[in-house]
Amino acid sequence: MAYGALRHRLGSTRGFEGLVEGNRVTLLHDGVQCYPAMLEAIAAAEREVLLEMYWFGSDRTGWRFAEALMEKARAGIPVDVIYDAVGSIEADGALFDALRDAGCRVLEYNPIAPWRQRFRLGVVNNRNHRKMLIVDRKIGFTGGVNIGDPWAPEEEGGEGWRDDMIRIEGPAVEFMRRIFLHGWKSTVGGTPPRASEPPAEELEDGEADARVRVLANHYFGERRAIRRAYLERLRAAERCIYITNSYFVPDRRIRRILAQAVRRGVEVRVLVPGVGDVPAVWYAGRKLYGWLRDHGIHVHEWRGVILHAKTAVVDGAWCTVGTYNLDYRSWRSNLEVTVAIEDEAVAGALEAKFHEDLENAPPVDWRAFRYRSLGDRFFENFFYLFRKLL
Numbered sequence: 001m002a003y004g005a006l007r008h009r010l011g012s013t014r015g016f017e018g019l020v021e022g023n024r025v026t027l028l029h030d031g032v033q034c035y036p037a038m039l040e041a042i043a044a045a046e047r048e049v050l051l052e053m054y055w056f057g058s059d060r061t062g063w064r065f066a067e068a069l070m071e072k073a074r075a076g077i078p079v080d081v082i083y084d085a086v087g088s089i090e091a092d093g094a095l096f097d098a099l100r101d102a103g104c105r106v107l108e109y110n111p112i113a114p115w116r117q118r119f120r121l122g123v124v125n126n127r128n129h130r131k132m133l134i135v136d137r138k139i140g141f142t143g144g145v146n147i148g149d150p151w152a153p154e155e156e157g158g159e160g161w162r163d164d165m166i167r168i169e170g171p172a173v174e175f176m177r178r179i180f181l182h183g184w185k186s187t188v189g190g191t192p193p194r195a196s197e198p199p200a201e202e203l204e205d206g207e208a209d210a211r212v213r214v215l216a217n218h219y220f221g222e223r224r225a226i227r228r229a230y231l232e233r234l235r236a237a238e239r240c241i242y243i244t245n246s247y248f249v250p251d252r253r254i255r256r257i258l259a260q261a262v263r264r265g266v267e268v269r270v271l272v273p274g275v276g277d278v279p280a281v282w283y284a285g286r287k288l289y290g291w292l293r294d295h296g297i298h299v300h301e302w303r304g305v306i307l308h309a310k311t312a313v314v315d316g317a318w319c320t321v322g323t324y325n326l327d328y329r330s331w332r333s334n335l336e337v338t339v340a341i342e343d344e345a346v347a348g349a350l351e352a353k354f355h356e357d358l359e360n361a362p363p364v365d366w367r368a369f370r371y372r373s374l375g376d377r378f379f380e381n382f383f384y385l386f387r388k389l390l
Helices: 003-012 030-043 060-074 093-101 173-188 225-236 252-263 279-286 289-294 328-332 344-358 366-370 374-385
Strands: 019-029 049-053 079-084 105-109 131-135 139-143 164-169 210-216 240-245 267-273 298-302 310-314 318-322 337-342
Touching: 019 030, 019 344, 030 060, 030 131, 030 139, 030 164, 049 060, 049 173, 060 079, 060 093, 079 093, 079 173, 093 105, 105 173, 131 173, 139 173, 139 318, 139 337, 164 173, 164 318, 164 337, 173 210, 210 225, 225 252, 225 310, 225 318, 225 337, 240 344, 252 267, 252 289, 267 344, 279 374, 289 298, 289 366, 310 344, 318 344
Parallel strands: 049 079, 079 105, 240 267, 267 298
Antiparallel strands: 019 164, 019 210, 049 131, 131 139, 139 164, 210 337, 240 310, 310 318, 318 337
16 A cells, blocks of 8 residues: 555544555464564664553663663654553653653653653553554554563463464554654653654565554543454354453443354354452452353463453354453553454454463363352452443
8 A cells, every 4th residue: 555545544444443454464372572672773764763561661671672762762763652550550751751861752641640741640540551663664563461471481480471463564553653753742742753744665575464453542522442342343243253351341331242152053262361460359259150151151261471452253264363362451541552353364364362261271170260259259340340441
């Protein structure tokens, strides 16, 4: 697609929902694959690096990325960073100071400290949950992976969290870039300097044929864009729905659509953490296990280290990878981004990974669940009452 045509589509797109062809899509799993690919893209940057990250740690992994970004900034390449004040609350401010000193533009999203210049009490609950890296208007990454040691491989001193990310090369990256610029402008009222237009060239090999929609939500705009696209595909499912979600607390409408799919003969399986990194959300989700079982939805609990992925595959032909959880916070409070892909090769690869994960995620033992402790039952009921605030 020529750049002029793409720019025209961007200008008329509502909620950044345009479907574009001619993309090369690569699935990446866990920090062992994601981090090297991201660092390689940063190292090869020639014109621009944009990073939007909920959790930017100041640990070994965080400084590794900071050094890569600072090297580019010192070389005169524009580097712009957005991090969330809550997601990165444990990070040492020295890391962000070092980025600024090296020439990076750094933005803290919705500060929670009252003495910060842009602190506003009314939006403290609104968080930027996105994870995006956009390089040279050509390569984009998004998914569940943050920048921090929990995602780094255990052999490198990390915790080896289970997560997924997607690498896109092609015209859809321009949508990701526009989302970043929209977020920056809506926060501080201006945009970073723009890189020159990318060349109007198409990827050549046969793998560059994925149809991609980049979906984003905004508090006062198309906040329901991701949810709408998700529900449309669930309603249309004919064979199978496979969902991996780290904070799975679906509302009544989503549950009803999944149950309707089961009644149509669709196989519905959900993979959730066996132990959650946010206990309150984990307990709230377990409150729904009985309902899901009664309506024929198979629930599997991950038995490894923390499961943090947010993916879905429908009928082996459509899939999504991004930051969006099936909970109230992702729908109502957080800035999110997800990529929907219409491509049988990509969807098939993600479906194969789902089945591979099931080898380490047996179905819920309903007998054991039925006789779980009174303490577990109390926490499930208690946190479910506050599910819209978690």
